[in-house]
Amino acid sequence: MNFEQFFRSELDGLHEEGRYRVFADLERQRGQFPKARRHTADGVKDVTVWCSNDYLGMGQHPKVIDAMKQAIDHCGAGAGGTRNISGTTHYHVLLEQELADLHGKESALLFTSGYVSNWAALGTLCSRIPGIIVFSDAGNHASMIEGIRHAKCERVIFKHNSVADLEAKLAAADPAAPKLVAFESVYSMDGDIAPIKEICDVAERYGAMTYLDEVHAVGMYGPRGGGIAEREGLMHRLTVIEGTLGKAFGVMGGYIAASAALCDYIRSFASGFIFTTALPPALAAGALASIRHLKESQVERFAHQERVRRLRSLLDRNGIPHLPNPSHIVPVIVGDAAKCKWISDLLLDNCGIYVQPINYPTVPKKTERLRITPTPLHSDGDIDHLVGALHQLWSRCALARAVA
């Protein structure tokens, strides 16, 4: 086989379908977020980032940066091994205690990313519990799907956020089989929120465990940043709460929070936990500082929600269609892959605005979009500039306006 030719022809296919992914070469500037410098063939240009998952700008927070620097000065760079063999530092232990407390659980377990936490925890639960049936929301993230698929257990997909469909599918399954319901709180692409209470009610009725991905909610919702389940007083109803340290907490890593026995079980059996080097102590220290800060401070959460409201109202005033949802994610639907990429390129090249186009397969065809994520650090001027640029492009592309 001519391997090079094979790789190239597969990539050509992506280009033809308009699905080839291009990364923006950015340099974030400490203290300047959401401004960044972008490296191009024509030199370095200033851009405003409108699609970061550092939702609250905590990746720039002085407390987080100082904690990371101190940890490096104190312990050096890496963890030096897997958690099992010399990689557990006191920072990891403190961080797990902080996370358990954040979610009102007995215990928590760290992973190298949110992706790995879903893959490893679901993969282990679903492969090792004999006869388990997994009920998975149709909108679940790739990391959950891969974990469940890896387990080769029986799986049932229920309609996105449909309690009725979940209930019908639970009722149709073998009553004696162990069951797990896997879902998210805030869905990343539409920004809609699951009916957590109702899902817990149904799951309980059928004796199913519940596994909630709160990746797009931790740090941002609930009085201490525990997520939507905290805001709604439901954390105790969930068997497992999973989160990331890489989005609103601004650093990197993933975790689950659950009972002591469940966490110990995953710690003891999950290959994706056991056989990989632990997070560097500095990351654990930075995450710890970030979580502690957001447990106490409401300033970032309030400012975030206010910026989201302001952006939405200006989009409305200009007839730029965006999906209504109760979260901080503002999806502006373009509905055409080529136009979506084109608009994104023009925003970047001509206006210094960076919003990555989101195309199939991340979202269904005909719903291609710009997924805009305002942060507390976007100014009124930044918002005016973005909406003004979108307003002009909407006219140039002859895109449909929303009727006010």
Ligand SMILES: *Cc1c(COP(=O)(O)O)cnc(C)c1O
């Ligand atoms: C980003 C994401 C993850 C993965 O988290 P990382 O820490 O980035 O690996 C998991 N679930 C959802 C819903 C996500 O959007």
